[in-house]
Amino acid sequence: MKVKIRNLGVIKKAEIDLKPLTVFIGGNGEGKTWAAYTLSAIFGQQGYGHYLKAYLDGNTQQGYPTLDSALQQLFEEGNAQIDAVQFANEYAETYINEVARLAPNWMRSFMATDRAKFNDLKVHLNLAETKAEFLKKIKAASVQRNISLGLLNAVKETGNNILYFYAEGDILKKLPEKVIKQFLVREIFQLLHREFYAYVYTFPTERTTFITFPFSSFKRREVISEELLTDTDKSELEQRGTPLVEPVKRFLEMILASYQKKDREEEIKENLQLGEYVKLANFLEKEILQGTVGFETSEFRKELLFQPKENTKLEMPIVSSMVKELAPLVLCLRYLVEPNELLIIDEPEMNLHPAAQVEIAEFLAMLVNAGLHVLITTHSPYIVDHLANLMQAAKHEEPDSIKKMFYLERKEAFISQEKVSVYLFEDGTAKNIISEEGTINWETFGKVSDDVSQIYASLLKVKD
Template identity: 25%
Template sequence: MMNQDWVLHVEAFAKIKTADVRISPLMYFVGDNNSGKSYLMSLLWGILTLGKDLFPKVPSESKAYKKCENWLNQNVNQNKELSGEEIELYVSWFNDLLANQKKSLLNKIFNYEVEAEKIQIMNYYRKRKFEVCWEQAAERYSVTETYVKFPVQETYSREQILRMNAYICWNILMEGIAEPLYTPMVKGRRMGEPVYLPASRTGFMLTYPQLIENSLQVSFAPALQENSSALTLPYVDFLQLITKFESKGKLGKRKEEIVKYIEREMTRGNVSIRKEMLPVIKYRPNGTEKEIPLYIASSIVSEISPLLLLFKSDINFKTLIIEEPEAHLHPELQQKMARLIINLVNSGLQVWVTTHSDTILQHTNNMLKLKKHVNAVELMNEYGYSKKDLLDMDTVSMYQFVHCGIEKSRLEKLECTDYGFVVPTFNDALDKIVKEVYAFQED
């Protein structure tokens, strides 16, 4: 689980007047259509994915950076636990980088000129200590949940101090939720890079050969080239992710349990992939040995296949973003999807979701209530749940997007009550339908 949390604050971003999102292991964006959910989720993905490229290549003379440089020069070769004020030096430096490069960052993410008056990280909070350590025998930079470690030298150049400062800053903000700062490419992706599963997955999975041919023109190397496709970068990244899917014969225990659950409870069959010039995906329903192409299979299979193949593949990631996980799912399967999401969070992943499903949110509320129920053990046995299905209130947050004025929206944080989260936009729509039921019912 994350050892840190912080608030992403935006003002006049696309159609969003203002928003403050405190990240958490499980996060839901709900609300009206066309209100900005995907915009804000794409921005979060972009900061986690492209934020490492904001750091300068040569020592900066900015006031924010000079404070970090001076602090590190005063503390080289001595182990030091950072205070809140010292951590804030690095948060301020990152915000300075965001402010100066937000236009190019937004252009890369959205492949379009999207405006934002302010993008800022605020209210940083750390659950565990964070130390800067030095070791004589160390050969490289390293990081754990509680420290970064550097090799000891007698002297350090300004370039070396910059490199270490960037490493400290990135891990203060992103350790455990994004890729490490200095990580080699593995099969075209960086270890720990966030995964974005966009809406319209069925369409992408059925037309990916043609779409991939265009998207592969976009380089996803650190020196990111201009996106020449007609898609936003999260969507381009998803298409490139498909080319990395590969069925592994041996999975770790955690991935194996997830795969078995999806194939048993949701796809009711095996989804496999064969690597040729482009990936070839086949589906084999339970009870038969015959494989069929994905385009012949049910839409539930094509919709869930990217999630299933992600866990069948040797792809390392720490944060999973899913748009509309309920798409094409019967309410029973929506509940099973909600159960899967909670299982993923309890296994250590961050899962951030945009959704219109009251079924998914009701199951989330049920697991929050069951967690603290006085008869939890008996109810778990009766309904077939285990500890990995339960949800702690501190683990989940929910935000509602509401239209306000012409082409504008605002973000509201929904509070978790003893009954779970109350979502006004869902309840208002359901109340209207219920009133019509009574009004149109004949005596």
């Protein structure tokens, strides 16, 4: 999926091809994080929620005659059908671009800023190269929803194109027309939106601070999205200080959801892929963290602990920065993620030793090969340079024969070049820096290394 971004902070014009693994690199202040957060805003639930409300309030430019016809049929006959695949073929690109078009209206709230301006922001998405795969996802999707104790229903079976709506009894006469319209529109928009990315998890750089919080004392309304808060809630939050950017709120929600979630045995029975994510969480603990992360209930509270040895357990505020850095990813994989979800990780190398940075590059590739999407921003030459190694390894005819050359010794970390994009952000734009051969041509860090070496050489000459 290709994305064009215009007038986003320092970014004047950028074109990005989003792949299963997308990497943003570049100097500080070049717009990497803003670009990542903007994509999170559009593809996440904020984008869907704001657009749904605007459409139902009549504040959008785009109309959908298919929805109008289905709604009329539902009122007249008590049932209606929408060919979801045909609807997606006709409107999916229009829909997501309408979401993007409205983003400037709420980006200041999303970014928790009164000073930054987003009036001229423009984001455009092109699905031409990925539409066929997108339509396959729509066809494979299932829907089973109802309201009013099951008297108004929406159903779509896996492999069936048709999304059915039907009412029982005289419920259509009892419910307000607005509620019925909201139900129908919500189901078709949500179906479209979730097939871009089923959900978006954001790991902001602030994560090493927030993972130490005592989540048992949180009230859920303190971290949920602003549009779901009452006026009283908003007033209370404003009095507490600077508001949090939406990615941080969502991160807190993620940790709180992990805290409240039980083990996934029943879910895994329904979807075996979830078991693979639990195994990846365990692998991350064993091979990189060298210990286990888990919640423990004491006499007074439930808290998150790290266990580096059998008889040793440590509270999160006193563990190493690497554990604070990666513990949220363990929790997300163990309790929450599902296939086709997007993980946006701001600087995954933060607080990691160079060897651990190489290991995390391999681990992120393993996540992608397990059906997740990953977008990272990074300053790490170890991650970027090793990514080239992983792409070259994927071309090898006998991957088992070379896996011991790699830090995690897993061939599942070898990733096809077709799944990767790397963009260098500088001078107000973003440039694709993967060559056809799979090399990554970046000069940002190489130039700094050369400069440092040159300074040393020059000092020796002066000394002589």
